[in-house]
Amino acid sequence: MAPRLDFHALLVSILGSGNVYFQPPSNVQMNYPAIVYARDYATTQHANNLPYRYLKRYSVTYIDKNPDSSVPDKIAALPMSTFERSFPADNLNHDIYNIYF
Numbered sequence: 001m002a003p004r005l006d007f008h009a010l011l012v013s014i015l016g017s018g019n020v021y022f023q024p025p026s027n028v029q030m031n032y033p034a035i036v037y038a039r040d041y042a043t044t045q046h047a048n049n050l051p052y053r054y055l056k057r058y059s060v061t062y063i064d065k066n067p068d069s070s071v072p073d074k075i076a077a078l079p080m081s082t083f084e085r086s087f088p089a090d091n092l093n094h095d096i097y098n099i100y101f
């Protein structure tokens with residue numbers, strides 16, 4: 001499976017539903033709770049002047065009405081995950097993480 005699809009499957013398993021969206025267009029009607037993610041950065045490590053390791057980073061946003069959900073803790077526990085910020089909008093809570101995968 002492609003690495004992004006592996007990451008998608010991991011997010012679906014964490015959320016426990018299919019409400020996981022990769023770069024959704026504005027006309028998509030999302031169901032909540034949901035995870036929205038997009039690739040936003042990549043890093044390359046070099047050895048002997050050649051690319052040795054290439055990692056893609058994804059911005060992952062968990063959106064839910066419940067401010068005390070356990071899902072953000074599960075996302076934060078993923079390897080190479082860092083918490084970016086949290087904010088409320090439209091009566092929904094948004095938790096944003098950066099995850100290298």
